[in-house]
Amino acid sequence: QQQVKQSPQSLIVQKGGISIINCAYENTAFDYFPWYQQFPGKGPALLIAIRPDVSEKKEGRFTISFNKSAKQFSLHIMDSQPGDSATYFCAASNAGNNRKLIWGLGTSLAVNP
């Protein structure tokens, strides 16, 4: 049972465009929502994270938008660059399960030059 559903599975964007990746969850106890970035041959690395007390968090070209009522959160990459080509994972956790991260299946992003 996939508790965090991520879409799309793959995404192709032109350089300078906006990349949008969406995640939906069911467990209302989740209270921490990180996004990880993974380059080929490497392990995932934390990109940006949000708590449900805010609706948006921005770090440079990367923004998380959070909709608590809809139980959805999304990653927006502004001015996408070829160097952003990677696999992106959303995740969620809560204190009730030892803060175990529940992962989405990932989105493979390709930014064309």
Added chain:
Amino acid sequence: DAGVIQSPRHEVTEMGQEVTLRCKPISGHNSLFWYRQTMMRGLELLIYFNNNVPIDDSGMPEDRFSAKMPNASFSTLKIQPSEPRDSAVYFCASTRGQSYNEQFFGPGTRLTVL
């Protein structure tokens, strides 16, 4: 400061053989995670240690899998006997404190079981 270190980076073995994957977490981190990554199932948490004690091993697929953390700087994941369906990339990650914090991943071990 070195990141999480995993060895070997690649392992090819035959079905039925024992496989041991190794991990050295970042110094000072007291939580360690073993993950398995496949295209079909994504990232799966296998086991989570805190202060060298297994906290959650509900993700360990079956008795063929075992993990140990004899001290704060070393952990192993063992598969015995290995099967072709165990082929995957296995990641080790560490963090300071509870798993709420940023997890730092190693480069992974790509395991192929023939």
